[in-house]
Amino acid sequence: MSLGGYAGRVGHVDLTSRTVDYRPIPEEWARKYVGGRGLGVRYVYEAGPAIDPLSPENPLCFMNGPLTGSEATMSGRLAVVTKSPLTGTVTDSHQGGWTAARLRWAGFDALIFTGRANGPVYAVVENGKVEIRDASDLWGKGAHETIQILRERHGGDDISVEAIGQAGENLVKFSAWMNENDRAAGRGGTGCVGGSKNLKAIVIKAARNYPRAANRDEWKEAHRAALGKIMDESTITSPRKGGLSLYGTNMLMNVSNTIGALGARNSQETHFDNAEKLSGEYVKETILIHDPTCHACPVACKKEVEVTDGPYKVKMESVEYEPAWSLGANCGNDDINSVAFMIDMTNDLGLDAIEIGQALSAMMEATQREYIPASEGLAWGARDDMIETIREVAFRRGKGARLADGIDPFVKSLGHPELAMTVKGQATPAYDPRGLKGMGLGYATSNRGACHLRGYSPASELGVIGLKTDPLAWEGKGELLKLLQDIHAFSDSLDLCKFSAFAEGPEEYAEQYRVMVGLDKFDMNDALTTGERIYNLERHYNNQAGFREGSDYLPRRFTDEPSNSQGSMGQVCELDKMLIEYYDVRGWKDGVVPDEKLRELAVL
């Protein structure tokens, strides 16, 4: 390949035959889809959108980007890309830590697993080779113990381990891949796909070995300019000064609550009285012990905590905003110690922390409304019952078994689909779209089911970035979401941490990419066009998989039931109006990409 920056090697692992084929990325794909999310989707597309997600043919792709493992700030993200067993869409889920960097240092742009081993296996990646080993002794163990055993077995400091927990083994449809114990590729059920292939873990051994930019003279300046944005004291990323660095993502708990955008009790309310006791500020005052970070990141947004007294003793990282909300306010639980305990347990079992909290809250509302008897349900804030049910979900037993295939099948079995706070089968995250309307459009039009990260509109609606918008206005949100979705599709393909977008923009992304791979010209407009191409490829895949007109929707609670709290009182999310504007700027026909748009963007 003539592009610089890449390792030039993808390990194609057939688990059925336990053989590995090493090939470079097709150059045309690298130029059009970059890496990480975009390139992963292109590999998944190749297997065909009609594929059964749990069939051996569904590719499970662990993807780096061309900046991964370099000096580029926040360049330690790994994208796990596959067809989702939860949603039936293509999905990508990203995790931090050092696994992505180490995979790059070991000489790989990606690992792509197909087939199904005839028994439990794990992969060992070292010196440009992949070996498949027996994992019979690891099957049945949690992610934490699996990671510890494999670290001891394969030794040394220069090691990262990815693992699924029991949830993935038991094909729970929202199970995750974990690394560094608590860094999750949580969304979309990528761990379930691993379980279906009998793939328990991946060990990667490699010492630090920064990839060198193709244009070395210009790299220093591109890196310095991007780092300068992250370090700027006026941004929330500013180390030890900005909100993200001081409190982690959970700086958002009090903010969302104040503006009436914090869903509580399965989003029956838009405010939670005791949210302050779940907040990043409260965590910092009470149980915070350390601020860990990821490869090449001075922000250190991870928040390690320790609970030393009471029934919920735990030491773990990290109490993030999403799980603190999903297992806290969303379930009527105001006890941060129990939330930390449950997040740790969720990580060990290998479950998506957003999805499990939303599944529990759907069961709680069903119990409240007497759609199921109390003996088969859950009460709001019943912490110890929540803990027991989470474990039951991972092992598909007891009442938890009813939640293991996702929220939609559970509430449909009750005859009450209105209890599902989901889009395309995936649970909505921690932003109530009656108080942050752009997020409603983002949930509805996300290509992987409800997602806050496709085009993170609160960055604009809460005034974090220069492009500021009114959180309660629907006008202009179609254009805003398209822009943000395209930017994030590009940065997810580099693959940089989401939070870089609080300080950097498409100019910095484009310039770092240009000098790393060695192009004469690639500017912010090229970055936006590339992001748009990736977004349209995902949409085209989903269209072919059966998601057509009417597939971009919201739970009716958000569009029909007015907000009942200060900040957003009386508001609903005007999705229909925003969709008209959005489809217009996208050039789509009711959610379907026309052939002329595919040709215009050179999608295929």
Ligand code: SF4
């Ligand atoms: S901002 Fe947080 S999640 Fe992102 S790279 Fe830094 S420490 Fe990791």
